[in-house]
Amino acid sequence: MKTDELVAALSAHIEPVNRKVISRTVYIALAAGTAVALGIMLVGLGVRADLMTARALIFLLLKLAFTVGIVGVASVYLIRLARPGGERRTSSISALMPFAAIVLLAAISLGLAPSSHWNRMVMGDEWLECLLSIPIIAIVPFAVIIAAVRRAAPTNLVRTGAFAGLIAGGVSAMAYALHCTDDSLPFVAVWYGGTIVLCTLAGAALGPRLLRW
Amino acid sequence: MTTHETELKALMLASLDGDGASHRALLERLSRRLRAYYKGKLAGIGRDATEAEDLVQEAVLAIHIKRHTYDPAEPLTPWVHAIARYKLIDFLRRSRASFADVPIDEADEIMAHDDNVSAESTYDVRRLMERLPKNMRCSIEAVKLEGQSIAEAAQRCGISESGVKMNIHRGLKALAALIAQETRT
Numbered sequence: 001m002k003t004d005e006l007v008a009a010l011s012a013h014i015e016p017v018n019r020k021v022i023s024r025t026v027y028i029a030l031a032a033g034t035a036v037a038l039g040i041m042l043v044g045l046g047v048r049a050d051l052m053t054a055r056a057l058i059f060l061l062l063k064l065a066f067t068v069g070i071v072g073v074a075s076v077y078l079i080r081l082a083r084p085g086g087e088r089r090t091s092s093i094s095a096l097m098p099f100a101a102i103v104l105l106a107a108i109s110l111g112l113a114p115s116s117h118w119n120r121m122v123m124g125d126e127w128l129e130c131l132l133s134i135p136i137i138a139i140v141p142f143a144v145i146i147a148a149v150r151r152a153a154p155t156n157l158v159r160t161g162a163f164a165g166l167i168a169g170g171v172s173a174m175a176y177a178l179h180c181t182d183d184s185l186p187f188v189a190v191w192y193g194g195t196i197v198l199c200t201l202a203g204a205a206l207g208p209r210l211l212r213w
Numbered sequence: 214m215t216t217h218e219t220e221l222k223a224l225m226l227a228s229l230d231g232d233g234a235s236h237r238a239l240l241e242r243l244s245r246r247l248r249a250y251y252k253g254k255l256a257g258i259g260r261d262a263t264e265a266e267d268l269v270q271e272a273v274l275a276i277h278i279k280r281h282t283y284d285p286a287e288p289l290t291p292w293v294h295a296i297a298r299y300k301l302i303d304f305l306r307r308s309r310a311s312f313a314d315v316p317i318d319e320a321d322e323i324m325a326h327d328d329n330v331s332a333e334s335t336y337d338v339r340r341l342m343e344r345l346p347k348n349m350r351c352s353i354e355a356v357k358l359e360g361q362s363i364a365e366a367a368q369r370c371g372i373s374e375s376g377v378k379m380n381i382h383r384g385l386k387a388l389a390a391l392i393a394q395e396t397r398t
Contacts, residue, residue, distance in 0.1 A: 001338040013357075019283075212303070
């Protein structure tokens with residue numbers, strides 16, 4: 001086929017295009033992913049029993065601030081990365097801010113505690129459950145977000161995949177926070193932060209395969 | 214800002230509003246730029262320039278299918294360049310060449326030269342279309358190749374008008390994937 005013929009064919013009966021469609025699709029996917037993550041947490045794990053005590057609420061809010069911060073910043077980047085050439089005007093540095101903040105707070109909290117408490121503060125009661133739950137709950141949100149980004153046209157697939165993984169990990173940790181009773185900053189930094197980083201790396205590894213167009 | 218950027222962006226905005234004549238003018242002008250770009254790139258890494266036409270058509274098809282990803286607040290040139298370069302790297306990866314050979318280039322390069330020697334691509338779209346599901350094939354043939362209206366196509370293919378639109382959209386995507394497979398050497 002000649003290129004002129006292709007151009008003529010493509011130009012027949014053009015429909016107007018909705019220019020907001022990318023951000024809308026990503027936000028819908030984010031909402032759907034969050035709903036699924038909450039559903040899995042409610043059915044599989046259940047909300048922590050002491051939710052209404054002051055101490056539990058403070059730590060819940062802190063965990064939510066960390067995870068919502070991650071998801072909020074990363075979503076803005078993901079929508080940029082979903083467009084061709086979006087990586088050129090995106091430096092990903094501010095996506096690290098929530099991590100820097102939690103690590104700093106964890107370090108301060110360890111510094112204020114006697115070193116005999118450190119092991120307990122980092123490992124908590126349920127580090128293994130946290131390590132397994134966050135990546136598992138993240139699977140469905142990740143798939144939904146990838147499906148949304150596939151409708152766009154990212155040109156840096158590793159970085160776009162990484163951000164999809166980061167958001168999925170953040171959404172998952174947000175849901176898991178409602179169940180988790182380990183209330184210490186070092187625990188949140190190591191196990192929440194660590195598993196979200198794992199999700200990010202998995203996303204970066206899968207991105208080129210899942211997002212090609 | 215160059216005159217190309219200003220003119221082509223105006224065409225792009227009109228095309229996004231559904232103006233077929235602007236869309237055609239845009240794709241025609243971009244295909245000439247893309248041809249010069251790809252011929253230059255392929256020659257630069259010692260590949261046959263006859264492959265350029267396949268790449269031009271892949272990029273034109275991608276620009277058409279992905280036109281909703283253009284952000285009107287941004288200039289058009291970097292967007293076109295990102296697609297053109299992505300398709301080049303994807304093409305070289307498929308054909309097992311090293312894409313590390315592709316030198317970094319500036320977005321302006323995509324608008325730098327014009328080449329209007331339109332040529333035939335190496336694949337046959339009509340033959341590839343036979344591999345599409347019936348409704349997709351019928352919708353694309355009616356509307357895109359024979360210029361029928363959406364309503365006429367709906368009647369001919371025996372599906373709803375929104376079904377025709379959806380089948381054209383999905384069919385073009387499927388066709389782009391088939392072309393990518395076909396040019397895998």
